[in-house]
Amino acid sequence: MALVGNLKDLKLANIVQLNCMEKNEAMFVVETRKVVGRIYFFDGNIVHATCGNTEGEQAVYQILAIKEGPFRVENNVSPPKRTINVPWSNLLMEGLRMIDEALEAKGEAMSRFTKDIRNINGVNSVLICSKQGEILVEEGVASGKRTAAAMSFITKKIEKIGRASKSGAFKVAAVSGKNDRKAIAKWNDDTITLNLDAKASGEILEQALEKTGTYLPSGGGE
Numbered sequence: 001m002a003l004v005g006n007l008k009d010l011k012l013a014n015i016v017q018l019n020c021m022e023k024n025e026a027m028f029v030v031e032t033r034k035v036v037g038r039i040y041f042f043d044g045n046i047v048h049a050t051c052g053n054t055e056g057e058q059a060v061y062q063i064l065a066i067k068e069g070p071f072r073v074e075n076n077v078s079p080p081k082r083t084i085n086v087p088w089s090n091l092l093m094e095g096l097r098m099i100d101e102a103l104e105a106k107g108e109a110m111s112r113f114t115k116d117i118r119n120i121n122g123v124n125s126v127l128i129c130s131k132q133g134e135i136l137v138e139e140g141v142a143s144g145k146r147t148a149a150a151m152s153f154i155t156k157k158i159e160k161i162g163r164a165s166k167s168g169a170f171k172v173a174a175v176s177g178k179n180d181r182k183a184i185a186k187w188n189d190d191t192i193t194l195n196l197d198a199k200a201s202g203e204i205l206e207q208a209l210e211k212t213g214t215y216l217p218s219g220g221g222e
Helices: 012-021 057-064 088-118 144-165 202-215
Strands: 003-006 026-031 036-042 045-051 070-075 123-130 135-139 172-178 180-187 192-199
Touching: 012 036, 012 045, 012 057, 012 070, 012 088, 036 057, 036 123, 045 057, 045 088, 088 123, 088 135, 135 192, 144 180
Parallel strands: none
Antiparallel strands: 003 070, 026 036, 026 070, 036 045, 123 135, 123 192, 172 180, 180 192
């Protein structure tokens, strides 16, 4: 019987450790909207992995970076070939090290972005939230949790409309209210919300969005 779940509830590192220590012959599969990742276990090690068009050790590192998504572990599945000869513990340590470095670099980029964006006249606050609604940066926001929840709802609606209309992936948007204007942008799977003066000119909005684009990473995400 296959083990099924979601990576937000059960970490991949635990799944790897369990299958390797028990020397299972099995295949782990995780699916997101962007990619399908597979890891094959045999005789106490990871012997093969694929993530999209990538295979081998790099595929393992990419799969380790996936934070959530439905997965299953199927027993008695033989690996189609061997592309990995590194002990599983070394793979895990290297993968987690790479994730830590990426998070540190992301934090530095967010700090620089927040400092620069607040210097634009008319930008009153900055809120950056993860896909799960976790507040990553909160500068000048009166009610961060409520705003984060509202922006998460709006972003999901925009993405849904984009998929239905086949107009492409959502990158930036502007929402005008009675007392303010909000610029919303995607930072991989995170969401940036800028609160602008209600009378902020289109030039200010364009400047803010241009500054956001300067800091957006070119790839990644799950």
